[in-house]
Amino acid sequence: MLIRNFKPTDQHDVIRLWNKCRLTRPWNNPILDIKRKLDGQPDWLIVAVDASAIIGSVMVGYDGHRGWINYLAVDPDHQRSGIGRELMLEAERRLLHKGCPKISLQIRDDNEEAISFYESIGFSRDPVFSFGKRLIPDAPPYSPDGG
DSSP states (O other): OEEEEOOGGGHHHHHHHHHHTTOOBTTBOHHHHHHHHHHHOGGGEEEEEETTEEEEEEEEEEOSSOEEEEEEEEOGGGTTSSHHHHHHHHHHHHHHHTTOOOEEEOOOTTOHHHHHHHHHTTOOOOSOOOOOOOSSOOSSOOOTTTO
C-alpha cells in the first residue's frame, strides 16, 4: 500500500470510494468538495493506493487554530487492516509539521463504527455542539448514482 497526495485523475475513484463508504450526502457535492480542497490546500487530500486502486482517503485541513479531518474512508473490503490508522498517522504527521496543536472532526451521531475507530486511536468526545450554516449551496443536489 502507498499513501500519496491526491491526483486529479483520482477524482472518479475517490468519489466512488466515498459513495461506497456512505460518506456523501445530497447537500454536499463531492466534486465541489474536491475542487475546494484543491483550490485551498491541494497537498492535504491524501489517498491510499493498493495495486493502483484507491482504497482509502482522508481530507486534512488546518486553519491555524485546529486541524480538521474530513472524508476519512477505507474501502469496506480493506477495513480493519490498518489503512485508516495509517491515513490518520499521515494526517497527524502533516499537521504536527505545521505546528497544529489539536485535531477536531465531526462524526454523525449514529455512526458507531467510526466513533469506535476514532476512540481506538486516541480521540475523545469534546463537550461541544456542532453547528453549521451553509453559505453557498451545492446545486444541483448531488446524487451518488448520477453525480
